[in-house]
Amino acid sequence: MTDILREPAPYKPIAHEVSPDPFDPMSVERMTTEQERYYLASQWRMMWWKFRRHKLAVISGAFLLLLYLSIAISEFLAPYNLHSRHVDFIYAPPQAVHFFHKGAFVGPFVYGLDYHLNLENLKREYTEKTEKPLPIRFFCRGDSYRFWGLFDTDLHLACASEGGTLFLLGTDRLGRDLLSRIIYGARISLTIGFLGVAVSFLLGLTIGGAAGYYGGWIDGISQRFIEVVRSVPHVPLWMALSAIMPVTWSPILVYFGITIILGLLDWTGLARAVRSKLLALREEDFALAAELMGARPRRIIWRHLMPSFMSHLIASATLAVPSMILGETALSFLGLGLRPPVTSWGVLLNEAQNINVVALYPWLMFPVLPVILVVLAFNFLGDGLRDAADPYK
Amino acid sequence: MFGYLLRRLFIMVPTLLLISMLVFAIIQAPPGDYLTTYITELQSQGEAVDQSKIDFLRHQYGLDRSIVEQYLLWVGNLLQGDLGHSFEYNLPVNEVVGDRLWLTMVVSVATIVFIWVMSFPIGIYSAVRQYSLGDYTLTFIGFLGLATPSFLLALVLLYLANVYFGTSIGGLMDPEYIDQPWSWAKVGSVLEHLWVPVIVIGTSGTAGMIRRLRANLLDELQKQYVVTGRAKGLSPGRLLWKYPLRMALNPFIADIGSLLPEVVSGAVIVSVVLSLPTTGPMLLDALRSQDMYLAGSFLMFLALLTVIGMFLSDLALAVLDPRIRLGGGAAK
Numbered sequence: 170m171t172d173i174l175r176e177p178a179p180y181k182p183i184a185h186e187v188s189p190d191p192f193d194p195m196s197v198e199r200m201t202t203e204q205e206r207y208y209l210a211s212q213w214r215m216m217w218w219k220f221r222r223h224k225l226a227v228i229s230g231a232f233l234l235l236l237y238l239s240i241a242i243s244e245f246l247a248p249y250n251l252h253s254r255h256v257d258f259i260y261a262p263p264q265a266v267h268f269f270h271k272g273a274f275v276g277p278f279v280y281g282l283d284y285h286l287n288l289e290n291l292k293r294e295y296t297e298k299t300e301k302p303l304p305i306r307f308f309c310r311g312d313s314y315r316f317w318g319l320f321d322t323d324l325h326l327a328c329a330s331e332g333g334t335l336f337l338l339g340t341d342r343l344g345r346d347l348l349s350r351i352i353y354g355a356r357i358s359l360t361i362g363f364l365g366v367a368v369s370f371l372l373g374l375t376i377g378g379a380a381g382y383y384g385g386w387i388d389g390i391s392q393r394f395i396e397v398v399r400s401v402p403h404v405p406l407w408m409a410l411s412a413i414m415p416v417t418w419s420p421i422l423v424y425f426g427i428t429i430i431l432g433l434l435d436w437t438g439l440a441r442a443v444r445s446k447l448l449a450l451r452e453e454d455f456a457l458a459a460e461l462m463g464a465r466p467r468r469i470i471w472r473h474l475m476p477s478f479m480s481h482l483i484a485s486a487t488l489a490v491p492s493m494i495l496g497e498t499a500l501s502f503l504g505l506g507l508r509p510p511v512t513s514w515g516v517l518l519n520e521a522q523n524i525n526v527v528a529l530y531p532w533l534m535f536p537v538l539p540v541i542l543v544v545l546a547f548n549f550l551g552d553g554l555r556d557a558a559d560p561y562k
Numbered sequence: 563m564f565g566y567l568l569r570r571l572f573i574m575v576p577t578l579l580l581i582s583m584l585v586f587a588i589i590q591a592p593p594g595d596y597l598t599t600y601i602t603e604l605q606s607q608g609e610a611v612d613q614s615k616i617d618f619l620r621h622q623y624g625l626d627r628s629i630v631e632q633y634l635l636w637v638g639n640l641l642q643g644d645l646g647h648s649f650e651y652n653l654p655v656n657e658v659v660g661d662r663l664w665l666t667m668v669v670s671v672a673t674i675v676f677i678w679v680m681s682f683p684i685g686i687y688s689a690v691r692q693y694s695l696g697d698y699t700l701t702f703i704g705f706l707g708l709a710t711p712s713f714l715l716a717l718v719l720l721y722l723a724n725v726y727f728g729t730s731i732g733g734l735m736d737p738e739y740i741d742q743p744w745s746w747a748k749v750g751s752v753l754e755h756l757w758v759p760v761i762v763i764g765t766s767g768t769a770g771m772i773r774r775l776r777a778n779l780l781d782e783l784q785k786q787y788v789v790t791g792r793a794k795g796l797s798p799g800r801l802l803w804k805y806p807l808r809m810a811l812n813p814f815i816a817d818i819g820s821l822l823p824e825v826v827s828g829a830v831i832v833s834v835v836l837s838l839p840t841t842g843p844m845l846l847d848a849l850r851s852q853d854m855y856l857a858g859s860f861l862m863f864l865a866l867l868t869v870i871g872m873f874l875s876d877l878a879l880a881v882l883d884p885r886i887r888l889g890g891g892a893a894k
Contacts, residue, residue, distance in 0.1 A: 393580070396577060399819075400819075400869050401861075402824075402830070402868060405830050405861055408845065502713055505846075542709075
């Protein structure tokens with residue numbers, strides 16, 4: 170090609186050359202394999218690529234996945250059972266894990282606890298007995314439990330050495346191991362957010378869908394109603410609604426009641442999103458085409474319109490989970506939500522209700538740690554999903 | 563402008579009416595009423611229950627009428643400023659609540675102001691210095707603020723305030739001022755106690771506001787007119803101040819609408835923990851003991867607070883942003 174650009178000699182015809190290569194009219198338009206992979210990828214695949222770039226979201230997603238998997242095997246992961254009491258170790262502080270005893274490597278172990286009551290302020294004081302290391306056992310026999318209601322076993326991931334104790338996060342007022350209770354509490358706390366979001370998802374889709382598709386007076390009424398629900402502060406209403414639940418209800422009923430209460434006030438954001446998207450999408454040609462072909466409204470909404478913004482909805486639902494988890498925690502903390510023997514993180518925090526706990530037994534506040542982590546993870550995951558939901562941007 | 567104001571005021575009426583129905587339905591929902599609780603309480607103490615007295619009470623409080631009549635009675639009294647009768651305290655609700663309504667408003671307004679004052683500079687800094695160390699740190703702290711349950715933060719701050727500053731535990735004023743007439747010293751004591759609840763309630767709102775301001779400002783900063791201004795040689799500070807910041811400021815006013823319910827919600831939990839003399843702890847008690855008029859009045863008051871707040875924010879927005887006024891009509 171550089172030949173053409175060469176300056177021609179004066180008064181001579183410009184030299185021109187013809188390439189002898191066979192002519193391929195598609196040569197410019199042909200895509201490289203890399204481009205082909207990109208341009209022909211499905212929407213979900215592109216979303217995955219975009220999501221993958223958001224490192225924090227991927228890590229959060231993996232973390233949450235692990236947590237949700239862990240609730241299937243809580244019994245195995247927890248060193249003790251949910252209700253095992255250790256009357257000799259009431260309000261015992263967390264036992265630190267050591268590796269070296271007197272300069273020699275022993276592997277993970279804890280020191281035993283010595284208890285005496287301080288008669289001046291009636292505080293229970295524990296001192297470590299540092300003469301003898303108590304190695305932590307792994308894949309060991311401990312409290313027996315019935316796994317998934319199928320068979321009895323007593324296998325645990327980690328337990329205390331024979332005759333010793335293993336309270337990595339301390340114990341509560343009945344001498345129950347806090348770590349085990351947190352692990353069990355994940356079951357309730359993690360699922361309640363999900364079920365609550367499912368309720369609000371259902372409500373949001375139905376009401377927002379109807380408002381957006383039909384418009385007119387249905388839209389008007391639902392808009393007004395949404396405005397009302399949004400302008401009422403949630404926590405007082407949650408409190409009022411959970412006060413309605415009769416005290417005689419079984420824990421499992423209360424659990425479902427709480428999920429419904431949480432979902433009942435949270436659907437408005439979703440409904441608004443659905444409505445505005447539907448309003449825009451129903452004017453599209455493909456919606457008109459479906460209508461002309463005689464599809465019913467329900468089919469048009471669910472088969473043609475919903476898939477166009479499902480990804481957005483999933484992202485906003487993910488962002489709604491944290492408020493549910495925090496809501497449950499707050500309600501249980503106030504004593505209006507779940508009640509013992511059901512154990513959620515909020516119920517555990519209920520014990521940390523007064524200032525004495527902060528001053529004397531600060532480890533009772535540990536259940537807040539998983540709450541913070543899970544809420545953060547859901548936020549990051551939701552942010553990542555929201556960015557990925559529109560892969561063409 | 564006047565037409566807009568009228569229209570906006572008019573919209574509040576059906577909203578409040580719907581809220582009152584909702585609240586009434588909720589306080590009516592538990593099986594039985596306060597008197598049945600009262601009777602069982604008397605019976606459990608082995609006291610004789612005088613049926614005629616019960617009937618008299620039931621009649622006096624209108625509990626023997628139909629639901630619709632009870633609702634109309636309740637709403638009618640509310641409109642006249644009569645909040646009903648508290649069964650538990652056996653006093654008119656007006657007397658039971660006392661200063662609580664005002665103090666609730668003081669706490670809420672102080673929290674909103676705190677949220678503004680904190681999030682404004684931080685949001686601008688985070689947007690202008692995007693991806694700097696400061697931005698990352700502040701964003702991280704903001705996320706932590708979003709994720710930490712407020713009641714626990716309240717407990718810890720309360721403890722620290724007591725240990726390091728010697729502030730008396732709980733309450734909104736030193737014990738000596740309770741039941742005293744208002745004086746400057748009392749106001750000072752309230753101000754001294756106000757900061758813990760205000761920080762605790764405001765944290766999550768501040769975090770949300772920072773994120774929104776940052777996102778908005780980042781959008782504006784990429785626009786053509788900013789580039790033009792820079793090309794014409796405006797100094798960075800002046801450029802930021804005169805153009806993109808004003809555009810990004812809209813949500814600051816508009817968000818009061820969503821901020822207020824959040825603040826009021828947070829205030830309820832936090833005031834239970836800190837035992838503030840606001841509506842929160844009393845609402846909780848009233849709900850537990852089925853003291854329905856008291857609970858209903860509180861719920862109604864909190865809703866009214868947010869509805870009026872939204873109205874004010876809409877007005878401020880209409881004054882500040884001419885586009886909204888010109889748009890007129892019902893918002894789409």
